[in-house]
Amino acid sequence: MTNYVDLALTYGGFTNLDRVYLENKLAQLSNDQKLAFITPPPSVINAYFAEIYQKQSPQAATDYYFDLSKNLALFTKKPSFDEDKPFIRLNLSGKAYGFVYENDNEEAVVFAENEEVIEDSLLFEIAQIFPHYKVYVEGTAIKMRKIDFSEEVLEDLTPATSLLSHVTKLKGNLIKISSFNQEELLELAQHFSGGKYYAYKDREVILYLKK
Structure with missing residues (x-):
């Protein structure tokens, strides 16, 4: 009870x-x-989230909000800025977004106040804010969750001309492209196919392509 x-x-x-x-x-x-x-009002939840993010870590902040969502039944699959349930507000490229958890598998959806085109730069921006998550597009929705890909390298595919990027074939039918330059990464990605998962680590943008 x-x-x-x-x-x-x-x-x-x-x-x-x-x-x-x-x-x-x-x-x-x-x-x-x-x-x-x-349930605390959205302003309180967002204030706590921001404080934990700044003073502890991005993961500690999302842990707080996920725990809150589980215990106060805040999961929702169709979030909106009508704010039937409170959500975490995000400023992405100067535009209003939010994110909520949609289930107890810690799968989150990022949504815009107004309809926006989903671009690679936006997905990398989200990945940089939440580096412990992988970011991906499912249908027309931006999703993010913890995904552990194998980092076992099977083959180095880095072109000799790449100065800031590294391309590897990983176990599990994965291609990983990491780079200090987003434009160079996206140019390299054109040579590969598969579902895209965006990530960020140690100042590098990362793209996983899974066939």
Whole structure:
């Protein structure tokens, strides 16, 4: 049985001094109403997220929001800026975006306030903000989640003319292109096919192509 008072004390910004007040208020509400009552407003969630991101790490920030989403039933597959449920706001290339988790597999969807063209530069920007996730496009949606690809190198495919990039064939039918120059990476990627997964590590943009 869900203990909504404990959830409120853990995630809702309430303290033990509020326990009796919470018990009285929550006793009158349905389960959905209880969750709505104890869920912090978007401004509070975003403030906590930003503070954790800056003071701890991107992963600590997403861990906080994922944990919150699981426990307060904030998962949604069709997010929008109508904000039926709170989401994390992002400023990407000067435009308003947000992200939410859509399930308990820690799969997130990034969405725009207004319809925008999905470009490689946008996907790399998201990957740089959340370097512990792989970013990819599924249908018309931008997704991100933790994906562990094998880094076992089977063959070095780096052209002799590449000064800032490295191309390798990895175990698992993967091509990995890493580079300090995004334009050079994208030029190299034209020679390969497969599903694209965008990543960022140690100041390099990374593209995995999986056949």
